[in-house]
Amino acid sequence: MSSLEIKHLFGLRGVSKHDIRLILDHAKQFREILERPVKKVPSLRGMTVVNLFFENSTRTRTSFELAEKRLSADTVNFASSNSSVKKGETLVDTLRNIEAMKIDIVVVRHKGTGVPKFLADNSNAIIVNAGDGAHEHPTQALLDMLTVEEKLGTLEGKNVTIIGDIRHSRVARSNLWGMTTMGAHVTLCGPSTLVPRNTDLMNHVTWEPDVKKAVANADAIIALRLQKERMDDALLPSMREYRNTFGITQELLDCAKDKVIIMHPGPINRGVELDSDIADGEHSVILDQVTNGVAVRMAVLFLLAGGRNNENA
């Protein structure tokens, strides 16, 4: 089957191995196209995509916008800071107004869990989740998976360790669903105030409080961005202690495999979750992630749009 089972992309929990495989395989093709002198394909010509961002975003929105333009879609950006939302318009009214402008695909980021599903329930557009609260950020996880496959050949049987603020991380949640579906073993590690307190429904992954043990068998390590607000909220005493306990330093890297790859969803707090020399060092694949982000988002948009003009891809 060469089409997706899902109609929208809300998250990776419950998404089949078939669908993830299809997205990653298409992303690999788009990755090749991105290396060509002419990087544009006509796959979404005539379609309109709106990037509906209710939260600040630079790289994810840019990545989506670039993916949409590479697919020849018409793109509209809609940020809550300069929209009617500020004037009290409800979410569903905002969507219906945008939809009335004959939009085909909505890429949405919002602070609320489940907003993409809510929008899908209330519109006819194809909805792509670009991050909803601490719930999911599926395209980030897909680009992480693509990067692991690109660098390590496969996800099957690989050990992926995610370190940091797991509790508030939509990236971690999407990765733990997606990567385990694809056969990777995921280990999660972070300060006790920043990991979920109830893991009964996420017991297919390993929770390891000792960071050295967490990285010992890792083939890939994903360091999560630490929000400064966590200190204000008394979840952590200081950036310094966090860096010394959970930061990816050379000392910690010495405990890992020689060929481990280091990933980060960005933007990096250099010297906090990741030391500068590691971020820029030989193990780092962070810029590959950024490139893969465009390819993955092209694949998602292309496949959800129904694979139209497939021959042009």
Added chain:
Amino acid sequence: MKMRSLSDISNVVLKNAMFWNGQKFEPRDEVCLHVLNGIVPRDESFVRGDEFDCKGALVIPALFGLGLDFMEPLRDDVYKYSDGIDAMRKGGFYGGLYESSANPIDDADKLTATANRFKMFNTIVGEFEVKFLGAYSKGFGTDSLAEMMELAEAGVVGFGDGNAAIPHSRFLRLAMEYGKMTGKRFFFQPMDKTLRKSGCVHEGAYSDMLGMKGIPRIAETVAAYTVLETARFLQVPVHFKQVTCGETLELIRSARKKGIDVTCDVGLYHLLLDDSCLETLDSAYHILPPIRSAADRDALWQGIVDGTVDAISVNHTPVLRQDTVVNFEDSVPGALSLEIALPAIWNKLVSKVGEARAIELLSTAPARLASAAPAQNNIVVFAPDRPHVVVESDFAGHVCNSPLMGKTLPSSILATYINSVWTEM
């Protein structure tokens, strides 16, 4: 819905009904509502009237609702006191304990104004047995005490918190210390606001899986313990509204052993649902205090069975449609329940505790907690084995916020006879 007041009709005669006699249901071929209502028949023609064939349905005492809040004066174009009264009649409630969270009854004038609004509608349809909780602080704040002595004299049956989190410990002590002079009970929804913070769902496996901000059980137990210790110290009677977890029930059991006068209720939806409903991300399940885990729900049922729980509350809270048609975390919490409470819970309740205790939990005990009169001749004609699909038109007013919308309830209300008004559904 067909509604007729006693003055509009000659009479209604119920045929083939199973009447509750105070101990059990017994078959009655024919019961005249006039006679039930204490009106002495003048002659045979007076007794005869429209017949209503109950077809073996149960006739049970009408219910008393703990936790009424019709949200006036927020949007009286959407939901009015009269809608609330309609909801009570539809659901078979002859009365209820009203506590406005939007408009705190913190002085005697406000009590009079609120009571008058009820009376204004009641004059049309008879007198519902509505009792009021006063606020123990001005505006449910933590700076100034409400005029509790005057409120008590004006008729409040107790003092409440408007379902806000409990205040800081010094203010709590002062409020209870002052309010003790009234001899009234304090009604708290035990919630520590710092532990709740911005939580909107039960902190558990589902909230963590979905990345939603949770409210831990200790937000309830810490608050409950603080209240109980203050109640023990001051010898003031307290009531806990909508207990959600077994740990709080354990605190209550322990407190009673120490001689603390503490009563409690559990909410309808907390007995019917568990937090697996969060997977739907449907804002209809946004209820505060939050729907907790299946283990908590089972512990509440255990509390019902062993008698720790005094009553089942309805916590009827209309929410404007535009406040529910949003994503879960941005929606306004609350659920309607008056119209569907009985058919939603009767069968399960009876299977756990039997018919007599079920009636006690839904009618007699809530009325007693609110110092209200018993149901007397107000009745509900109820078919426990006739399923009913919940639809918008089941609800009064221009709202329909219920997690049971579209669901099939195992039972149906066929008719109610409340305050001399016969209503067929």
